[in-house]
Amino acid sequence: MLHTKIKNIKDRKLSIVEAEKFISSSDFGASIFFSGTVRNQNNNKSVIGITYDSHDSLVIKSFEEIYNEADKKLGIKDKAVFIEHAKGYLNLGEVSIIIAVACKHRDEAYILSRYIIEEIKKRSPIWKKEHYQNNEADWLKGNPIQYEKN
Amino acid sequence: MEKPRWASRISKRTILVIINLMKVIIELFGASRDFSDQNSLELDIENGSSIKDVRNKILDYLDINFKGNENFIKIVNSSAFCSNDNIISDNYKITNNEKIAIIPPIGGG
Numbered sequence: 294m295l296h297t298k299i300k301n302i303k304d305r306k307l308s309i310v311e312a313e314k315f316i317s318s319s320d321f322g323a324s325i326f327f328s329g330t331v332r333n334q335n336n337n338k339s340v341i342g343i344t345y346d347s348h349d350s351l352v353i354k355s356f357e358e359i360y361n362e363a364d365k366k367l368g369i370k371d372k373a374v375f376i377e378h379a380k381g382y383l384n385l386g387e388v389s390i391i392i393a394v395a396c397k398h399r400d401e402a403y404i405l406s407r408y409i410i411e412e413i414k415k416r417s418p419i420w421k422k423e424h425y426q427n428n429e430a431d432w433l434k435g436n437p438i439q440y441e442k443n
Numbered sequence: 444m445e446k447p448r449w450a451s452r453i454s455k456r457t458i459l460v461i462i463n464l465m466k467v468i469i470e471l472f473g474a475s476r477d478f479s480d481q482n483s484l485e486l487d488i489e490n491g492s493s494i495k496d497v498r499n500k501i502l503d504y505l506d507i508n509f510k511g512n513e514n515f516i517k518i519v520n521s522s523a524f525c526s527n528d529n530i531i532s533d534n535y536k537i538t539n540n541e542k543i544a545i546i547p548p549i550g551g552g
Contacts, residue, residue: 329552345551346473348544350528352551378551390552410552418525419551420473432474435550438523440530 294373297356299349302381312393316373321395323402327410329390331383335433339426344382345389348418352378355417359409367408369401376409378419415439463490465539467497473547474518478505488537494524495533497543522547 296315300307309326316324331343356376363369375393383389392409396402413419418438424430469484478484478501486500498519505515523530525544537543 346476347551348472348525348546351525351530351544351546354528414550414552416549417551418472418546418549420547421550432477432547433550435473435548437521437548438530438546440523441532 295360296375298377307388312375315375316395323399324395325402325406327392342424344422346420352417359412468542470544475545494535
């Protein structure tokens, strides 16, 4: 069971309550909620906010691939996964991503939650532009996406 | 009927070159959004061009418009490209008016 969405922050904020509603089931004995928030410091600079940009359809595709891989790579078949990522300008402390997972046992839930966020960082086309106190802003360098050159 | 004066100045080769061109639309994301005030670039490329050629075309565009800004060049050289929600290789052949997206180095979460 999978829910994915890119939410334009102008329209609606990410909600842990919605995540909980989606994954809650008596089939599962363990739930993990991960949320990423905008922090006030990065690389010794005072951050006041972050603009998130996203290639929406490719990001959703990557979320689905990551979810499906959990069957094959991690052997976790029974699961509920909720992934939402924000798009647009976020102030300090606002939630940029929610990953909620529910599995039968806690070992699986911890592994799955960690796997999903690490794979998103590597594969999902999302970009951050940090805004600083002196009115400056910078796109973060990020990591090149892996692809076949030829 | 007499030919207009401009017509006599165009060589056969020029006509061939003009006919041989097609358009590609590059959708901009992340750091590449700084390449233009618009959300995309529209470039003329030769028929049968590949992603490798498009990459060079974008570098030419940056050279003309941003005097070869080093950061922008790095972004282009480390970017992937995407068509119809698939990451495509450097040898991928572009079709006329195809919309492709440039995918600079990523880092969400």
